[in-house]
Amino acid sequence: MTAIPDFPVGTNTTISGLGSSFVDELSGLSVPWQGAEAPEPELLALNEELAVSLGLDVPALRSADGVAVLAGSAVPVGAKPVAMAYAGHQFGGYSPLLGDGRALLLGELVDRDGRRADLHLKGSGPTPFSRGGDGFAVVGPMLREYLVSEAMHALGIPTTRSLSVVATGRPVYREGVEPGAVLARVASSHLRVGTFEFAARRGEIVRSLADHAIARHYPHLLDQPETGENNRYLGFFTAVLEAQAALVARWMLVGFVHGVMNTDNTTISGETIDYGPCAFVDAFDPGAVFSSIDHGGRYAFGNQPAVLKWNLARFAETLLTLVDSTPDAAITAVTEVLDGFDSRYEHHYRGGLAAKLGLSEDSLDQALADDLLTLLEEHGADWTAAFRALADELRGNPARLDGLLPPDRSASWLERWHAAGKNDGRAAGERADAMDRVNPLYIPRNHRVDAALKAATGGDLAPFAMLLEVVTHPFEERAEWTEYASPAPHSFAESFRTFCGT
Ligand code: AMP
Ligand code: MG
Numbered sequence: 001m002t003a004i005p006d007f008p009v010g011t012n013t014t015i016s017g018l019g020s021s022f023v024d025e026l027s028g029l030s031v032p033w034q035g036a037e038a039p040e041p042e043l044l045a046l047n048e049e050l051a052v053s054l055g056l057d058v059p060a061l062r063s064a065d066g067v068a069v070l071a072g073s074a075v076p077v078g079a080k081p082v083a084m085a086y087a088g089h090q091f092g093g094y095s096p097l098l099g100d101g102r103a104l105l106l107g108e109l110v111d112r113d114g115r116r117a118d119l120h121l122k123g124s125g126p127t128p129f130s131r132g133g134d135g136f137a138v139v140g141p142m143l144r145e146y147l148v149s150e151a152m153h154a155l156g157i158p159t160t161r162s163l164s165v166v167a168t169g170r171p172v173y174r175e176g177v178e179p180g181a182v183l184a185r186v187a188s189s190h191l192r193v194g195t196f197e198f199a200a201r202r203g204e205i206v207r208s209l210a211d212h213a214i215a216r217h218y219p220h221l222l223d224q225p226e227t228g229e230n231n232r233y234l235g236f237f238t239a240v241l242e243a244q245a246a247l248v249a250r251w252m253l254v255g256f257v258h259g260v261m262n263t264d265n266t267t268i269s270g271e272t273i274d275y276g277p278c279a280f281v282d283a284f285d286p287g288a289v290f291s292s293i294d295h296g297g298r299y300a301f302g303n304q305p306a307v308l309k310w311n312l313a314r315f316a317e318t319l320l321t322l323v324d325s326t327p328d329a330a331i332t333a334v335t336e337v338l339d340g341f342d343s344r345y346e347h348h349y350r351g352g353l354a355a356k357l358g359l360s361e362d363s364l365d366q367a368l369a370d371d372l373l374t375l376l377e378e379h380g381a382d383w384t385a386a387f388r389a390l391a392d393e394l395r396g397n398p399a400r401l402d403g404l405l406p407p408d409r410s411a412s413w414l415e416r417w418h419a420a421g422k423n424d425g426r427a428a429g430e431r432a433d434a435m436d437r438v439n440p441l442y443i444p445r446n447h448r449v450d451a452a453l454k455a456a457t458g459g460d461l462a463p464f465a466m467l468l469e470v471v472t473h474p475f476e477e478r479a480e481w482t483e484y485a486s487p488a489p490h491s492f493a494e495s496f497r498t499f500c501g502t
Contacts, residue, residue, distance in 0.1 A: 017078070018076060018078065018079045018080075018106060018107025018108060018109065018119065019107055019108035019109070019110070019116070020079075020080045020107055020108065021108060021116070021212070021216075022082075022084075022105065022108070022118075022189075022212070023080050023082050023105075025208065025212050026205065026208055026209055026212060027205075028085075028202060028205055029084065029085050029195065029198070029199060029205065029209065030082035030083060030084045030085055030105070031082060031083050031085070031127070031128050031129075032080060032081070032082050033081060033082060033083045033104060033127050033128070034072075034075060034081055034104070035071070035072025035073055035075075035081070035104055035121060035124035035125050035182070036072065036073065036124065036125025036126070036135070036136075036170075037073050038068070038071035038072070038073040038166065038168035038169060038170065038180075038182070039168065039169040039170055040167075040168070040169025041067045041068060041070075041071040041073065041166050041167070041168055041169060042067075042166065042167045042169065043062060043067050043070070043164060043165075043166055044139070044143065044164075044165045044166065044167050044181070044456070044461060045143065045146055045162075045164060045165045045461075045464075045468075046058070046061060046062065046163070046164045047146075047150065047161070047162055047163050047164065050161055050162075050163055050186060051163060053111055053112050054109050054111050054112075054117065054119075054163075054186065055109070055110075055111065055112060056109075061164070067166055069106075070121075070163070070164045070166050070182065070184045071124075071166040071168055071182050072104060072106075072121045072123075072124030072125065072182050073168075075106070076107075079106055079107045080107065081104045081105065081106050081107070081121075082104065082105050083099060083100040083101075083103065083104055083105075083127035083128060083129055084099060084100045084103075084105055084190060084195070085097070085099045085100075085129065085195075085198050086098050086099055086100075086192055086194035086195045086197070086198045086264050087194050087197040087198040087201075087264070088192070088193070088194035088197060088262050088263045088264030088265075089194075089197070089262060089263040089264075089311070089314055090262040090264070091262065091293075091294075091296075091298055092298065094197075096198075096201070097129070097198070098129065098194060098264050099127070099128075099129030099198075100127055100129055101126075101127060101129045101130040101131060101133050101135060102122065102123055102124065102125070102126070102127070102130065102133060102134075102135040102136060102137060103120060103121060103122045103123070103124060103127075104120065104121045104124050104127070105118055105119075105120050105190060106119045106120065106121055106184075107119055109186075115188065116188070116189075116216060117186050117187065117188060118185075118186065118187045118188070118189055118190050119163070119184065119185075119186060120184070120185045120186070120187060120190055121182050121183070121184055121185070122137055122142065122145070122182065122183040122185055123135075123136055123137025123138075123142055123168075123180065123181055123182040123183060124182050133501065134172065134173070136168075136170065136172045136180050137172070137180070137181055137182065137183065137502070138172050138174060138178035138179060138180055138181055138457075138502060139165070139167055139178065139179045139180070139181040139453075139456060139457050140178070140453040140454070140456065140457045140502070141276065141453075141499075141502045142165045142181040142182070142183040143165055143181070143452075143453055143456050143464055144275060144449060144453055145162060145183055145185070145274075145275040145276075146162035146165050146183060146468075147444055147449060147452070147464065147467065147468055147471065148275045148278060148444050148449070149161055149162050149185075149272070149275055150162055150468065150471070150472050151443065151444045151471035151472060151474065152256070152272055153472075154471065154472040154473065154474050155250075155254055155440055155443075155474055156250075157247070157250045157251070157254065157256075157272060158243075158247055158250075158269070158270050158271045158272060159271050159272040159273075160185050160186065160187035160271050160272065160273050161185070161186045161187070162183060162184070162185060162186070163184040163185065163186050164183070164184040165181055165182070165183050165184075166181060166182050166184075167179050167180070167181050168180040168181060168182060174502060178457065179457065187267075187269070187271060187273065188216075188217065188269045188271060189213070189216055189217065189267075189268065189269055190267075190273075191209075191212075191213050191216075191217075191267065191268040191269070192263070192264050192265065192266060192267055192268060192273070193263040193264070193266045193268070193311055193312075193314055193315040193318075194262075194263050194264030194265075194266075195209065195268070196209060196210075196268075196315060196318035196319070197263060197314065197318055199318070200317070200318035200319075200321075206318060206319075206321070206322065207322055210233055210236060210319065210322055213236070213268050214232060214236050217239075217268060217269050217270075218235070218236060218239045218240075221235045221236055221239065227324075227325075231322075231323065231324075233319050233322035233323050234319075234323050234333055234334070234337065236319070237312075237315065237316055237319055237323070237334055237337055238337050240268055240270070240312070240315065241312050241337060241338070241340075241341060241344065242270075242344060243269065243270025244266065244267075244270055244308055244311075244312065245305075245308070245341060245344040245345040245348055246270065246348045247270050247271070247272065248304050248305055248308045248345065249305075249345055249348035249349040249352055250348075250352065251272070251304060252301075252304065252305070252349060253349065253352040253353065253356060254280070254384075254440065254443060255280050255281040255282075255284070255301070255383045255384065255443070256272075256278065256280055257278060257279050257280070257281060257288055257289070257290060257299070257300070257301045257304070258272070258274075258278050258299065258304065259276065259277030259278045259279065259290060259291040259294065259299055259498055259500075260274065260276055260277050260291060260294075260299060260500055261299050261304060261307045261308065261311065262311075263311045263314050263315070266308070266311045266312075266315070276498070276499070276500045276501060276502065277290065277291035277292070277293075277294075277498035277499055277500050278290075278498065279446050279496070279498050280384075280443050280444060280445065280446060281301055281383055282382050282383065282384075282445070282446075282487035282488055282493060283376070283377070283380040283381060283382060283383065283487070284373060284376040284377050284381070284383045284386075285301060285302075285377065286300065286301055286302025286303075286377075287300050287301070287302060288300060288301040288302075289301075290446070290496060290497060290498045291497070291498050291499070291500065292497045292498065292499050292500075293499075293500060305345050305349075308341075308345075309338070309341045309342075309345075312338060312341065313338055316334040316335075316337070316338055319334065320334065350364060350369065352438075353369055355434070355435075355438045356387050356435065356438055356439055357372075357387075357390065357417065357435070358390075358391065358394065358421060358424070358426075358431035358432060358434055358435040359417075359420055359421060359424060359431075360423075360424055363420045363421070363423045363424060364420065365420070368413075368416055368417065368420060371413055371416075372413060372417075375405060375409065375410065375413055376405075378409075379404070379405050379406065379409065381404040381405055382404060382487045384439070384440060384441070384443050384485070385400070385404060385485060385486075385487070386401070386404055386405075387435060387439035388400070388435075388436065388439050388441055388485075389401035389403070389404055390417075390435065391432040391433075391435040391436050391439065392432070393414065394418075394421070394428050394429075394431060394432040394435070395428065395429060395432045436475065436477075437475060439475075440474035440475055441474060441475065441476075441477055441481075441484075441485050442470045442471050442473070442474045442481060442484050442485055443471065443474065444467070444471045445484070445486075445487065445488060446488055446492070446493075446496050447488035447489065447492045447493075447496070448467050448484060449467065450492075450496070451463060452464040452466075452467045467484070470484045471484075
């Protein structure tokens with residue numbers, strides 16, 4: 001392990017100036033640790049725009065020292081890398097100790113806007129939390145996380161971001177031998193429901209953890225008292241519920257299936273985390289499951305809001321002693337907040353769906369929304385394409401929509417939609433343009449992602465770079481990108497599966 005002094009000097013921060021508030025403020029929730037050697041590191045992807053926004057120096061990151069830091073095989077002087085401890089409910093069963101089994105929190109940076117961000121490495125080698133795993137990650141899945149997280153960011157959906165992927169030159173054994181890789185991930189924090197589940201069984205540390213999380217993500221709550229009716233911990237639970245309800249509504253509106261919504265993958269910040277087995281639906285299908293291990297469909301597309309509510313109940317349990325010293329009173333208080341979940345989720349989903357349809361929230365009645373979903377589902381219409389086609393229809397060009405839904409079946413719904421739009425006040429063209437600003441043309445289609453990752457694993461990064469360019473400009477129609485807007489061929493969709501922990 002090399003220690004690199006003064007590396008790399010950025011405009012408003014240096015990596016040698018990495019912060020460590022999590023480690024300094026919270027003892028017992030992490031273990032100091034360092035990454036494995038990378039035999040032959042090679043930078044495969046670097047997010048220059050993100051690096052600059054974090055005040056990092058791009059040429060320095062591209063240098064041999066920089067790549068060594070991004071690979072986890074060198075630490076900047078003064079950094080205190082740790083593996084974070086957490087617990088979690090996985091597929092409903094409780095695991096008291098998970099933790100970063102193949103990841104490290106390198107430290108914290110402050111971005112251009114003064115926001116604190118974690119710099120985290122995934123695939124950096126075994127840690128005390130590795131259990132049976134090897135601690136490594138491979139090129140395909142790390143580029144997958146890079147691509148999909150950056151696509152989500154471009155769609156305006158809160159997410160962890162990807163700074164880089166470095167191929168390590170280490171052979172990693174999966175089904176066959178795969179090239180090893182490390183992803184550098186940036187997140188507003190890596191605090192999860194699972195962090196609280198771990199801390200809640202260890203006494204007073206859960207209070208310090210909650211105060212740390214509040215200061216970091218919901219600082220306005222620091223003004224609220226520690227105890228009593230309007231206490232900050234109940235406010236904290238409410239704020240996380242709100243952020244997560246808004247997040248999962250956004251997933252549902254773009255057809256995103258997370259695939260492994262265990263409580264250790266539910267963040268306190270409200271950012272999407274962990275892109276292992278995720279996928280996007282082509283046709284609207286509440287039962288869609290892609291993960292090879294999700295046999296019961298627990299994390300099916302349409303189950304995501306219900307699973308989130310379940311995860312939030314697990315979160316609430318960790319806060320009970322802080323919310324009220326009388327257990328019954330604490331349970332009553334958090335249950336009341338949790339009971340509000342359905343209407344908070346519905347508010348975000350309905351508001352988002354109304355925007356997708358060029359309507360105000362008031363003019364989208366429940367039946368109009370439900371009937372559209374039924375229509376799309378019945379005809380296996382492509383979810384993403386349908387909303388752009390509806391905007392075209394509104395401009396007087398129904399050709400694209402007619403290709404998705406038989407006109408005789410869509411006619412009566414369209415009539416009701418047009419009638420609802422009449423109350424809107426905006427001209428049809430204006431509404432259509434507003435729809436195009438919220439309805440993406442290009443999402444990371446499963447077959448495209450698959451093909452790009454296969455090529456990259458074989459050494460050809462061109463399809464990955466091209467797809468990244470397209471999905472990070474999701475609303476910008478370009479003639480040469482037409483093929484990226486199409487759903488997967490049937491033959492691909494039939495057998496497509498995703499995998500965890502690869
Ligand atoms: P995930 O499904 O990625 O959320 O991971 C769940 C847990 O498994 C976390 O504690 C990970 O650190 C751990 N894990 C996943 N893959 C590996 C691996 N290859 N080696 C060690 N731990 C792993
Ligand atoms: Mg995880």
